[in-house]
Amino acid sequence: MRMLTVAVMAALLAVAGLAGPAHARTTAPRVTAKEVYLIDAATGTPQFARRETRRVPVASLTKIMTAYVVRRSASLDAVVTITKADVRHAAANGAARAGLKAGERLSVRDLLYALLLPSGADAAGALARTYGPGVRRFVGKMNAAARSLGMRDTFYTNPDGMPQPGGDHSTAFDQVTLAKTVLADPIVAQVAGTKRHAVAKTPLHRGHVWKNTNRLLPDDAQGLKTGYTRPAGYCLMFAAARDGRTYIGVILGERTDAARYRTARSLLDAATAAAAAA
Template sequence: MRMVTVLLLAALLTAAGLTGPALARTAPLVTAKEVYLVDVTSGTVQFAKRETRRAPVASLTKIMTAYVVRHSASLDDVVTVSRADVRHAASSGATRAGLRAGERLTVRDLLYALLLPSGADASNALARRYGPGVQRFVAKMNRAAAALGLRDTVYTNPDGLPQTGGDHSTARDQVALARIVLKDPVIAAVVRTPRHAVTRTGAHRAHAWHNTNRLLPGEAEGLKTGYTRAAGYCLMFVSVVGGHTMVGVLLGDTSDAARYRTARRLLTTATARAAPRDV
């Protein structure tokens, strides 16, 4: 009877799309459609659910935008925000950093505007400058994805907004990208910052940008949130538990609150696995 129960449980987990270590242990309840969690310290997969299924990733796209900018620009470069940048974010109903036409900001500050409030105005300004032009910038994003071995990743814009053309990635590819960008000390510092302020310059008001990642501060050290109707609620996160660095990605969760519940359950389970055991 016990063997039958075990086999039935394994069959149910497989049908739910769970693979790897999750089959051998009690799996945390997750509501996201695709999930991948890796213990970078030990090199082990802690949880996997449809991790190779292609899906839209919403504003997680902006992590690649930041990566390309870091390879194209100096942090002290000054970019002038255009009316088109502001109009792009406003007309699409995207999240904005509150940039104003004519405003001059450094690339360093625009990275905060891009990654904390997830400003589509900032992504457009950076892409327009460092493509040059948005289409050329997207081509750079796709070349970078190919060079980094992200074989199931295609970008159609620098902000992750729905667009005809079929942009997609996978939870596994996004974890791989997260591990790469965390090696960049600038991006790593930006994504773990809860709040960044820009003092008033010239005729323009100051900015105060808050990180949309509600695991900060304390539960995580970055990275990025994302949402569109097509992608659902997405989250890329990194956390240190029990001396182990965990990098995870959730795609297609059911609500803003659900993605954080899922992440916390995954981290709680990973903490228990990483804890030393009496022998």
Template sequence: MRMVITVMLAAVLTATGLLAPAQARTAPKVTAAEVYLIDATEGTVRFAKRETRRVPVASLAKVMTAYVVRKVAPLTDVVTVSASDVRHAVSGGATRAGLRAGERLTVRDLLYAMLLPSGADASQALARRYGPGVGRFVSRMNAAARSLGMKDTWYTNADGLPQTGGDRSTARDQVLLAQAALRDPVIAAIVGTERHAVAKTRAHRAHVWRNTNELVPDEAFGVKTGYTRAAGHCLMFAAERDGHVLIGVVLGDTGPAARFRTARRLLDAVAAT
């Protein structure tokens, strides 16, 4: 509960521009193009690098998709996966959760499918159902971004796949989103899960989904990875160090392992101060 209250407080401070810069002893070496890290407990900015530069954020967009779904959909709702949902993920070369047309899964399970293995098939199914229609759902995403104070963010789809006039956001805005998402206990529990299994039923086949965030569960309690060629390797992360909740975003890193190294260096640097 204290972590949730702390995240809520820092969200207000960030949105109003009241976060104070912290005094770091040494700046960590980072390879990412854009970085933003806050100490949500103290209400301070611990590291910032091009944090207001507008860039693609790849699958970090799915965190907003989850946030919007949680506002409009009961967890027990059942969604039927369509052939178009699967085709969308396949044609876009996206990461998939292995869903098949005709499967019927709950919203809860589809959130796991979207946030752990980063399934674009799952995000498409959710967006199509709860727009209704993907276009209306994206409008919901942009309205939510405005309500959260994400002034430099624009979404064009529910998964962050490359698109003409595509998604743009900033590291600072994505930290705002992380704070909002972590205030939801369901999203917080999902992104902090290492593995989720769904048993076979008449409605769907068996699935096992693993979190793509290598920091979970030992080094962090969330949140989401992302990658496209345009966005580079991205990471939204949240961790606790010495009783302090730290929330950060790494955008445009040089490789899949580099984003985790960057996050670890940032967390270690805070712990050393």
């Protein structure tokens, strides 16, 4: 009878979350974004999913695909000349800029930093114009790359993610696929994970200092990209190592800048706790 009573009490405590397996006590992440997807990078196992296949704009996360296409098309040491059109396009659309000036000549390597750290639409325009050649052909390459990667619910209309007639869209699921792909490229991974990059003045260009817009760096993540437009909301593509595991996540349609980082940290904390309890 005593043994039966102990067994019943243990069962009741386990149901209440006061005893039993550790995973019974893990806390669900606090997620306020509209679309979210988080995976274990090594296994591809989903850790959290919310409307991950819903088609929505992804703002400047688009520039990760721009970097991917450039890496397949250009030498890092190749030199690109900035034009008035590159600068004018970014300024006219109110986009984030890297402060480039017409006539400057910068390497592709440096322009990747200008593209991904301050999220420069001027750098995106210069790279797309050069390696399309022409922006329209470059966007065609972006969409071809998306198809080749199995990103079936993704369509790009420009290389910078600014709102444009024609309706660019992707999904959290597809963007995680892209993130996993580009992390295998050591150059893109290095650039996207850099907090600050300085370019010294030369006869070819002015001096520049670019700071990464990703506030998870360097302690909470290894990269990859932020984004914001009014239609897309606050977006974040990130990768982080926790306790020997790497997690890759995408947050879309978040309400505020601060909220996207809270959501990312909460997702990572919950995934880490679940892995420890398994």
